Amino acid sequence: MTEHEVVIAGGGPTGMMLAAELALAGIDVVIVERRETQDLAGSRAGGLHARTIEVLDQRGIAERFLSAGTIAQVAGFAWIPLDISDFPTRHPYGLALWQKEIERLLASWVEELRVPVVRGRDVTGFTQDDAGVTIEISAGAPLRAAYLVGCDGGRSLVRKTASIDFPGWDATASHIIAEVEMADEPEWGLRRDAHGIHSLIKADDGKTVKVLVTERQPGHDEPTLRDLRYELIAVYGTDYGVHSPAWISRFTDTSRQAAAYRSGRILLAGDAAHVHYPTGGQGLNIGVQDAVNLGWKLAQVVRGTSPETLLDTYHTERHPVAARVLRDTMAQVALLRVDDRVDALREVTTELLATAGARRQLAGRMSGLELRYDFGDGHPLLGRRMPDLDLHTENGPMRVYSLLHRARPVFLDFGNPGALDITPWSERVQHVRANYDGLWELPVIGEVAAPSAVLIRPDGYVAWVGDGSHAGPHDTLTTWFGAP
Numbered sequence: 001m002t003e004h005e006v007v008i009a010g011g012g013p014t015g016m017m018l019a020a021e022l023a024l025a026g027i028d029v030v031i032v033e034r035r036e037t038q039d040l041a042g043s044r045a046g047g048l049h050a051r052t053i054e055v056l057d058q059r060g061i062a063e064r065f066l067s068a069g070t071i072a073q074v075a076g077f078a079w080i081p082l083d084i085s086d087f088p089t090r091h092p093y094g095l096a097l098w099q100k101e102i103e104r105l106l107a108s109w110v111e112e113l114r115v116p117v118v119r120g121r122d123v124t125g126f127t128q129d130d131a132g133v134t135i136e137i138s139a140g141a142p143l144r145a146a147y148l149v150g151c152d153g154g155r156s157l158v159r160k161t162a163s164i165d166f167p168g169w170d171a172t173a174s175h176i177i178a179e180v181e182m183a184d185e186p187e188w189g190l191r192r193d194a195h196g197i198h199s200l201i202k203a204d205d206g207k208t209v210k211v212l213v214t215e216r217q218p219g220h221d222e223p224t225l226r227d228l229r230y231e232l233i234a235v236y237g238t239d240y241g242v243h244s245p246a247w248i249s250r251f252t253d254t255s256r257q258a259a260a261y262r263s264g265r266i267l268l269a270g271d272a273a274h275v276h277y278p279t280g281g282q283g284l285n286i287g288v289q290d291a292v293n294l295g296w297k298l299a300q301v302v303r304g305t306s307p308e309t310l311l312d313t314y315h316t317e318r319h320p321v322a323a324r325v326l327r328d329t330m331a332q333v334a335l336l337r338v339d340d341r342v343d344a345l346r347e348v349t350t351e352l353l354a355t356a357g358a359r360r361q362l363a364g365r366m367s368g369l370e371l372r373y374d375f376g377d378g379h380p381l382l383g384r385r386m387p388d389l390d391l392h393t394e395n396g397p398m399r400v401y402s403l404l405h406r407a408r409p410v411f412l413d414f415g416n417p418g419a420l421d422i423t424p425w426s427e428r429v430q431h432v433r434a435n436y437d438g439l440w441e442l443p444v445i446g447e448v449a450a451p452s453a454v455l456i457r458p459d460g461y462v463a464w465v466g467d468g469s470h471a472g473p474h475d476t477l478t479t480w481f482g483a484p
Helices: 013-024 050-058 062-068 099-112 157-161 225-236 283-303 308-336 340-353 356-367 400-404 474-481
Strands: 002-009 029-033 046-048 070-072 094-098 117-119 123-128 133-137 143-150 174-182 189-193 196-202 209-214 242-252 255-257 266-268 390-393 396-399 410-413 430-435 440-442 446-448 453-456 462-466
Touching (some): 002 013, 002 283, 013 283, 046 099, 050 062, 050 283, 050 400, 062 094, 062 099, 094 099, 123 143, 209 225, 225 242, 308 340, 396 400, 453 474, 462 474
Parallel strands (some): 410 430
Antiparallel strands (some): 070 094, 123 133, 174 242, 410 453, 453 462
16 A cells, blocks of 8 residues: 555646645645546636736746736626736736646646656545545555545545535536537637527637537536537537537536535545536636645645644635635526526626726636635735735845745745744744835725735735734734644
């Protein structure tokens, strides 16, 4: 039996990001992935929102993704554009990039970090006890780990075996998507009719066609070429001689969320914890952000720096995020229905989102930049993502996010030298004395008062703010990074 500190079931974007976070913390982690290679068949989805790009920037790898994709204003609500170009961030945009490219780049980073990936294997079961988890895989000897994290998708075996409820709403609509060849020239572009939205788009190779058709009845089983022909004829009056599918798949508006993100030594992240309709492009993004929230916490518990109760904050912080995404995507599905009354509602919604306040509020939410974890009352920075300021430090000019490349917490001190002493945590927390001459601005909120110091967690969120109205940071340091 091979032993590791953490086993991750699933090597998609969430699993890869979590593995990298754990590796940066020096944790012995392994990924078990059913695919023989990282390649995805076709380009099913993709796109990165601004906050996810910031997260990648915090780890020093954003440029890899930016150079591979196309910068664009991708935030939207039910296809109503939401411009964030005036938001105070180094990345006031999204990135158009297919999921297969996102996975490829994450897998390359994970390889650099020397994380082993056991390919062509499935997690088939597990048992947990007080000391760890014994994990059965489809071939080979069992694995033993302190913790098992299910990043194995919406049909997660890890979630089911852990008996974690997955309540929500069944499908009311479904779509077939595919990459195929066609004998006849199709009707290119987007079409809306009484059944929904359909599109035929020429792929980059100029030979294959990317197809999306709304089915007249929600489907359940894996779709076939025959199913695709049937729906094409219903929509276009012909199947255009469709043949040679590279892949065919289906997605629905099923919306479900795990009742708990943790059961003992079992944790869930990404689609294993939440599934929803893809409009708005939230799924991959909040999965990556789940991983960044969980990674440093799990690492500290494994090392014994923090008590196991720290893992409970993962559910407390991330469950409300996905719950809000489920609500927002269900609202978008309603707005995308084809009906005169819905069209009227959509027109009113479009008018409302053209106003500055409504646009900023919803754009902040869809881009991920508006998120605030509830750390109690206090300075507007508390619980929010730290802005990527251009600092003047003892070691010269430095960006805030460059201090987070190794996924270590940062105590950023703008006050008098020696005024705040965090020596008992010096091996765990970077203490950086700095000056900043510019404005402090937050998306949606705007300008805020300059603090005398901030404590930044490894995920980039502010856990404590020195603003003269609160006690020193020692209690907060203990809460998040262990006793002195």
